Amino acid sequence: MSNATEIILPALGDSDRITGEIVRLAAVGEALSAGDIFMEVETDKVVVEIPAPSSGVIDSLSVSLGQQVCGGDVVGYLRSEGDAANEETPAADTAEFAERIENDEEAPAPQTPASANPPAMESTAPAAEQAAVAGMQESEPAGELNVYPAGPAARQLARTLGVDLGDITGTGARGRITKEDVIRHTRQRLRQPEAQGVSAAPALPDISRFGEVASRSLSGIGKATARNMTIAWQQIPHAWVQEEIDITELEALRKRFKNESKDNPPLTVTALLCKIVALALTRFPDFNSVLDAQAQQVLQRKYVNIGVAVDTPRGLVVPGIRDAEKKSALSIAIELKQISERAVAGKLTAAELEGNGFTISNLGGLGVSGLFPVVNWPEVAILGVASSRSRCVMDDGAVSNRLIMPVTLGFDHRVINGADAARFLGFLRQCLEEPGLALIVA
Numbered sequence: 478m479s480n481a482t483e484i485i486l487p488a489l490g491d492s493d494r495i496t497g498e499i500v501r502l503a504a505v506g507e508a509l510s511a512g513d514i515f516m517e518v519e520t521d522k523v524v525v526e527i528p529a530p531s532s533g534v535i536d537s538l539s540v541s542l543g544q545q546v547c548g549g550d551v552v553g554y555l556r557s558e559g560d561a562a563n564e565e566t567p568a569a570d571t572a573e574f575a576e577r578i579e580n581d582e583e584a585p586a587p588q589t590p591a592s593a594n595p596p597a598m599e600s601t602a603p604a605a606e607q608a609a610v611a612g613m614q615e616s617e618p619a620g621e622l623n624v625y626p627a628g629p630a631a632r633q634l635a636r637t638l639g640v641d642l643g644d645i646t647g648t649g650a651r652g653r654i655t656k657e658d659v660i661r662h663t664r665q666r667l668r669q670p671e672a673q674g675v676s677a678a679p680a681l682p683d684i685s686r687f688g689e690v691a692s693r694s695l696s697g698i699g700k701a702t703a704r705n706m707t708i709a710w711q712q713i714p715h716a717w718v719q720e721e722i723d724i725t726e727l728e729a730l731r732k733r734f735k736n737e738s739k740d741n742p743p744l745t746v747t748a749l750l751c752k753i754v755a756l757a758l759t760r761f762p763d764f765n766s767v768l769d770a771q772a773q774q775v776l777q778r779k780y781v782n783i784g785v786a787v788d789t790p791r792g793l794v795v796p797g798i799r800d801a802e803k804k805s806a807l808s809i810a811i812e813l814k815q816i817s818e819r820a821v822a823g824k825l826t827a828a829e830l831e832g833n834g835f836t837i838s839n840l841g842g843l844g845v846s847g848l849f850p851v852v853n854w855p856e857v858a859i860l861g862v863a864s865s866r867s868r869c870v871m872d873d874g875a876v877s878n879r880l881i882m883p884v885t886l887g888f889d890h891r892v893i894n895g896a897d898a899a900r901f902l903g904f905l906r907q908c909l910e911e912p913g914l915a916l917i918v919a
Contacts (some may be wrong), residue, residue, distance in 0.1 A: 480535040481554035487820035488548035489520050490827035496547040497525065499540055507535050509555070518546060522794060522830040527876060547664065570788025601604045627654035628641045634659045640666075658762065665688050698792035709854040716890040717849050718898045720906055724865060725880045727912045746862075746882075747785060747839045748810035754860060755781045755801035758835060763902050764858045765834040768892050775892055784833030784853065785813060787820040794820050795853065797833040841865060841882070850887045857889040858901075882909075 488497040497518035509515055509529040521564040538553040540546055597860040627635070627642055631654050635642050638659065645662045647654035684690055693705065724746070731744050758765040769776055781802040784795040796816040798809055819825050836853045839862040850861035863883040870879045884905070888898050 479668075481556040482531070482533075483532060483551045484550050484553045484555050485517075486518075486546055486548055489518060489525050490522075490831075492706055494547065495520055495827070496545050497521075499542050499544050499546060500524065500697075502538070502540070503535055505535050505538055509533060509535065516552065519697035519791070519823075520827070521697055521704075523825045523827055524791070525676075525827075527552075529555065531555065534638070545665070562652050626652055631656045631659055632638070638663050653788045682904045696791045698789075698794060702792055705854070706851055709851050712854055713852050714890045715852060715887055716893075716895065716897060716898070717885050717887050718902055719847070719883065720884045720902045722882045722884060722906045722909050723881045724909055727909050728865075728880050730912050735868050742810055742814045743805060743812050745813065746841070747837065748806050748813055749799050749909075749912070750837055750839070750860070750862065751783050751785065751798055751809045751911050752804070752806040753905060754783060754835065754837060755804075756908065757901055757904050758783075759802050760904060763893055763897065766857055766892060767834075767855045768857060768889060770891075773811075778834045780834070781876075782833045783836075784836040784856075785816075786836060786838040789821050789823070791823060794825065794830060795833060795836055796820055796825055797831070799832070835859070837862065837913065847883050847885065849885055852887050852889055857892045859887045860905075861885040861887065 480634075491495050497520035499516060500519045501517035503509065503515035507515070510532045511529055513529045515529050515535070517768040518525045518527060525910075533555040534557075536554040540550070540552045546552060548785075559854060587792045602745065626647060632642070634640075634656050635645075640659055640663060642654055642659075645654050645658050646652075647658055649655045649658070675728045678774045727746075731746070731749065734744050758781050763775065765779045765781060766775050768774075780800060782797045782799045783801045786793055786795050797803070798812055798816075801809060816825065816829060819829075833853070833856065836850075836859045838848070838850045838859060840848055841862050841864040846862040846866075847863045850859045852859050861884065863885075865880050865882040867878055868881045869876050870881075884902070886898050886902050
């Protein structure tokens with residue numbers, strides 16, 4: 478037998494519970510050097526590149542394109558290039574093996590190559606997953622367990638977890654259900670919307686009866702966006718306040734700085750907004766908080782991390798500017814340019830997409846005249862920015878041309894009332910209409 482070693486998927490983020498979809502996968506027989514990227518997994522936030530743990534040849538794969546995986550999963554087997562690529566399969570008494578299965582006896586599986594029957598993966602199940610499933614209510618699964626090919630260990634685990642063996646597809650020899658199959662099935666149940674407190678969608682009518690229909694699959698990010706927006710809309714009682722802000726002076730200052738600092742990246746309105754919003758969050762900490770509904774407490778963050786929505790080919794992502802209140806608008810502009818480029822390329826890390834306390838969604842570049850953004854739960858507020866337009870206004874009896882930017886503040890009405898939202902927007906308006914050089918360089 479070849480000396481194949483397990484390829485164990487590392488954690489896809491800060492937790493083993495983070496899952497993702499395989500979007501690129503090397504082929505069996507492909508030679509790899511340590512560190513070569515042999516798999517890409519798209520989570521709900523980023524595309525994670527998985528390097529080979531050592532040099533060798535892919536002996537077999539336990540996964541396929543489009544499959545959902547998480548940290549700790551065994552995704553394949555790697556053998557050294559010196560091992561024989563093809564080995565004869567020892568004969569197995571399949572009749573005796575089948576008879577033992579029918580009699581519900583534990584029997585060794587027929588000897589097969591590693592590629593056909595890889596070693597059991599029980600020990601690789603993430604600790605967090607095992608802790609989660611261990612806490613499920615113990616119950617007897619429905620149906621007759623004895624009609625399904627599974628040994629006593631897999632049956633006992635199914636009983637403990639309340640799993641019906643009839644719902645599980647066995648991956649062992651001759652379709653035998655292993656303990657790892659039970660664990661994998663339980664993971665999938667935990668990932669379903671019902672496990673996250675989200676009601677299932679009703680069945681769709683058959684729209685193809687009325688004409689031709691085209692379909693496309695949601696990306697991992699698209700699925701996460703749909704799930705998160707559903708949670709946000711169900712959990713948060715939304716309210717909005719709007720304001721039209723004169724940014725004529727701000728735009729003039731921005732252009733002057735751009736002309737005088739050609740070596741720096743453009744100072745954008747979004748960067749200036751990040752800086753000013755950061756200042757506002759230090760003055761109005763409830764807008765940088767989390768509602769603990771169970772404990773009936775509002776938890777105010779002492780740090781200011783601002784998420785900025787970025788449109789990418791894979792969908793909307795929201796990387797964050799950490800400690801934004803401590804940074805100048807110029808340094809924020811540099812950081813925004815870098816993270817936006819990585820977002821479009823799918824190269825953001827999970828850490829860059831976590832820990833935000835407030836979100837800015839600027840659709841001004843797309844020409845919209847207004848928007849009502851959905852709060853990104855568990856945050857309690859979001860700022861939507863629309864396209865700035867020139868407008869003639871009356872000022873002390875004289876008509877002047879001013880640049881007006883519409884903004885909408887969405888908020889969780891359980892934490893923030895309308896008057897506080899108006900005061901928050903009033904502070905933003907004052908800072909934007911009367912900008913100082915300190916907002917750019919300090």
